[in-house]
Amino acid sequence: MQNQSIDLSNCDNEPIHIPGQIQSHGFLIAIDQNLNITHHSENIHDFLKGLPDDLLGRSIREIESVIGQNEPPDFINQIITFGKINGFDQTNPFHTDIQGESFYLVISQSATSYLLEFEPTLSDLKTDVQKMIGRSISEMLADKDINNLLVNTASQIKTVIGYDRVMIYRFAADGHGEVVSEAKNDELEPWLGLHYPASDIPKQARELYKLNLTRLIADVYTTPSKIVSTRQYSQQPLDLTHSQLRAVSPIHIEYLKNMGVHSSFSISLMYKGELWGLVACHNYSPRFIDYKARESSKLIGQILSSALEFRQDEANKHLQERFTANVDALSKLMLKYNSIEEALTEQNITIIDAVDARGAVLTYEGHTAKLGTTPDDDQIKQLLSWIKINVTETFYCTNELPDVYPEAAAFKHVASGVMVLTLSHELSEYIIWFKPEHIETITWAGNPEKAAEVSADGTMKISPRKSFEAWSQQVSSKSQPWLDEEIKSAMRLKAEVSYAINQKAGAIRMLNERLKQAYEELDTFSFTISHDLKNPLSTIKGYAQMLTRDSSMQPRALETLNRISNRVDKMNSMINEVLDYSRIGRQDIVPVEVDLSTIINEHIRDLKIGYNADNLKVHIGKMPVVQGDPVMLSQVFANLLSNAIKYSMEQPQPAIHIEGREEETEVIYSIKDNGVGIDIKQLPRIFELFKRMDNVQHIEGSGVGLAIVKRIVEKHNGKIWVDSSLGKGSTFFVALKK
Structure with missing residues (x-):
């Protein structure tokens, strides 16, 4: 497998999880459920003397005395049994003695097999990572500023593990990375601020970094050891996704050699379950770090990830609070003034304050109102014609408008980024926000476009860059990206505008x-x-x-x-x-006072039985009464509670939270779950008839329930909206009259 030719079309699909070989500083044995050896690395005889030549097919028990001379009989089976019950993180690493040498045994699963990986306990580190970690973490977290936090982290990790260069490498949305912090030996040239193309760490490699939070490449110049297997298993390569010794992609090895790097070590940095970046450590001579030191380093990465998440969430919270306050103010203004346009464009708070934009346009009832810095009237007219034809969804945004609408190049300095809310496609009524062009110079580590060369047989093959000299590129015709908080704020404003329009429409619009x-x-x-x-x-x-x-x-x-x-x-x-x-x-509504507490409790009891959800945790807060039709409102909460339970059942600990809070004239109920969540780009479509999200196609449903819910709520002159993150759950809000 490792000799497969990798060309430009399949580089992103390079099967790096099944390389067919391991790094040679340790050895590997794979066994099946019956403890029979199905695979082993060729170098096993270099570590274990006196083994029979034909190991494949034998029981691991036959060679246990060679592996662990001082261990009790059947010790490997006992470790596996314990690990299956309690998790292998509780057994790893198992310290054993192999013919007078100290080794760690690390066990993981690969499909139905167990990987037994043996590596030396002797490390090149001159420090005790476990002893230094407490002080290092204190130094890391000493500053609340994110940039200073990253600087402290790079410095402390370099002190602990002693690599020649330690970088904090952050991934952008398109997969390319930037060195945002660095600690290095004095004689090395700085790489701080350099960017690296996404092809340097392709998508499948980034996925593995999410599963394996540390990755050691001890020596790029050693020859990897091939994995041999029985005939029964030879057709299916051994999956080394969770392996510590997994060999390195030949492309990446060549890449590191071109950089002059002999050894590398990385620690994954996560943000809300996604890969935020890496602590990338380079050494210019071979370097081996034992398993325990790597686990201690992983703890540093996890603590840094938590600190980054906390500080980023804190910043997002302040931004969200500002947007929420502005949208709430606009909602009150729309109910106060007879004119929607006057409320949104002529007060102290306007639509431009709902997001971080420099300009905005409202087209409503045949009139166009401009705020802030916008394209001129003719340009707006042409843009509206393009939107009418090309924007079919209720929400659209881009920070590269000239790429999709070339005519925008003429006004890119004011509108390289655009966000569109469709109020009425038929009437050409929209709210449009603009962000100006953000010109920046990106300094790449070498020319990122020179990624291929012609081989002797005439095919194009990936050729990792040989030169890493700074190569600058000016990026134009782009704005700053639209943040998730801005998108959520815009969607909330749309719900408020729709509500206000429905309240004021009457005979004028119907x-x-x-x-x-x-x-x-x-x-x-x-x-x-x-x-x-x-x-x-x-x-x-x-x-x-x-x-x-x-x-x-x-x-x-x-x-x-x-x-x-x-x-x-x-x-x-x-x-x-x-x-x-x-x-x-x-249906006509004769509103009466409705006690939702009884309705919700009955639905919860029935739905738990219907979905066999004994492990569901339900928290019910205050349940204020509302005015409305009891049967219709029962249908609303039946649908919302059913969805909350149904889409949470795949979680290990499904949980929902229901509560109502009283405002001046309305009661706002929230139904929160920890289920699969909704992609933010699909939020605008969830209340449409027969619309189902891509990530729930495997779960039974018709796509009608939420459309019914929205129609009932609007029939009650109420509002409904949702806040959700993919993989993190959803919260539905229903506002009804007291």
Whole structure:
């Protein structure tokens, strides 16, 4: 596998998790569930003298006395049994003696096999990392400023592990990295501020850094040891995803050699489950760090990750609080003034304050209002025409507008970035924010574009850069990126504007005759669904059930008939949901005081049984009463609670939190879960009919429930919105009258 030719088209798919070999400073044995040896590294005989030549297929018990002369019988099986129950992080590393030499045994799983990796305990470190770690962490965290925190961290890690160069390397959204902090030997040239293209650490490598929080390359000039296997396992390469000794990609080895680096060590830095960056350590001579020292270094990385997350969240919180206060102010202004445009554009707080923009445009009821620095009238008119054709979603943003709309190059100095909220696509009503061009000079470590060379056979192959001299590139026609907090604020403003428009619309925005005609057409549509669709479905199910009574039917045929019946039931359910959706608009509401506490508690009890969710943790806070239709509001919370439970069940400890808080004129209920979450780019679509998010396609659902919920809430003159992060859960907010 390691000799595969890697070209430009498959570099990002290089199978680095199955290299077929390991680094040669240790050796590896893989065993199956019956403790039989399925794989081992070729260099095993260099470490274990007196082994039989034909190890493959033998039980590990046959060579335990050679591996651990002073260990009790069956000790490897005992370690594995304990590790399966308590986790191998509780057993690793196991200290043993191999023919007079001290070794660590590290065990991990690879599919149905167990990897037994042996590496020396002798380290090149002159310091005791575990003893120094407490003081080092105190020094790291001494400053609250993020930049100073990174500077302190690089300095302290260099002091602890003694590498020639220690860098904090941060990944950008496009995968390329920048050295944001550095501690080095005096004789080395500085690399602080240099950028490295995404191809230096491709996507699959970044994924492995999320799983393995430390990575040691002891000596780039040693020859890796191949892994041999039995014939039974030879067709399926051994997965070394969790291996400590996993060999290094030939491309990366060549890359390090071109840099003059003999040894490297990295510590992953995480932010909310994603790879924020690396502590990248380089040495210009071979360097080996034992397992315990690497684990101590990993702790430093985890503490730094927590500190970065805390400080970044603190900064995000201040930004979010500012945006929230401004959107709340705009919401009150829209209810105060008769004119939506006047409320959003002519007061002390305007739409420009909802995000960090330099300019904004509101097009509403045939009029265009400009705020701050914007393109001129003709340019805005042309941009609106482009938006009308090309922006089909309710939300759109980019920080590279000239790339997708070339005419924007003429006004890139004021609008290289644009964010669009669609209020009404049919009426061409939008809120548009602008960010100006942000010109920056990026200094790359070598020309990032020179990534390939022609080999002797004429094919193009990846050629890691041989020169790392600074290479500058000016980036233009881009703005600063739109932050998640800005996107959330814009979506919240859209909900508030929609609410205000619905409150003020009345007869001005709705023609009674057209509404009457639409209702008549809806009645016809409902009759068609209930009669012309449901009757044939009943017939199909009847025939299917009748055929299942035929004793001559083969099992496969019976299974197919049962599947037909199940699909008919699902279609019937979807038809009923669509009918419910269509009826909501025609139902009159006679509001009464509704005690949601009883409704919510009953739904929780029923849903826990329905989803077999015994391990679900439910916290219910205050439950203020509201005004509305009890049946409709019960349907709202049934849907929201069902979703919260359904999309949290894949978590080890599913949990939901429900509570209501009273404002001046309304009660705001929140339903929070720790489930799969929603991609921020898909948030604008979640209340649309038949819209389901990409990450829940494997979970049963019709895409109608949230559309029904939104329609009922709006029928009550209420508001609904959501705050969510992918993989972190969702919080739905429902605002209803007291």
